[in-house]
Amino acid sequence: xxxxxxxSTIKTIFVLFLIVLAFSFVAANWxxxxxxxxxxxxxxxxxxxxxxxxxxxxxxxTDSIVSTADDIVEPAVVEKTVIEKPxxxxxxxxxxxxxxxxxxxxxxxxxxEAAAWPERLAKGEEALVANAISxxxxxxxxxxxxxxxxxxxxxxxxxMIAIVHE
Numbered sequence: 497x498x499x500x501x502x503x504s505t506i507k508t509i510f511v512l513f514l515i516v517l518a519f520s521f522v523a524a525n526w527x528x529x530x531x532x533x534x535x536x537x538x539x540x541x542x543x544x545x546x547x548x549x550x551x552x553x554x555x556x557x558t559d560s561i562v563s564t565a566d567d568i569v570e571p572a573v574v575e576k577t578v579i580e581k582p583x584x585x586x587x588x589x590x591x592x593x594x595x596x597x598x599x600x601x602x603x604x605x606x607x608x609e610a611a612a613w614p615e616r617l618a619k620g621e622e623a624l625v626a627n628a629i630s631x632x633x634x635x636x637x638x639x640x641x642x643x644x645x646x647x648x649x650x651x652x653x654x655x656m657i658a659i660v661h662e
Contacts, residue, residue, distance in 0.1 A: 584648050586655035593641045594652060603634040613660045621657060625650045 590598075597605035606612035616624060628649050631637040638644050644652075 584651045586648070586651040589641075589644065589648055589652050590655055593639050593644070594656070597635070597639075598656070605635060608656060608659045610660055613657075617657065617660070621653065624657070625653045628653050 597603050598608055601607050606616065625646075628635075629638060629646055638649055
């Protein structure tokens, strides 16, 4: 009796498999027949209004300015604008980035108090700048402000040292 029940289960699974397979085949053919009715027409079969509607809006001129008659009118002039970086303001950088940890002592950052800095200052300013750039302890590289340059980081470290020495 158990053999008959087992073979009945196998037959049921096989029949369900065939039904799913047949459904997939029918669905694929149905999708293919729908898609075949929407194939784009060839360019030669487009009407004038269709061609007008899909024509390019403009053209790119690389070396010269071109008129509608495709005659060269004048050479194109490319102006380069040089944007100068503003001078480094270490106080502004400190107040926008570093203060969150160094004013509160968050993440074990040393506060800008003379008592917290003797060991650090003994390592020298170069070591402090290198630690600020690459990160140390819980401080991420550049204090998390990756857009800052190494020069800006060095300026901020110098600013912080000056505050500690006050």
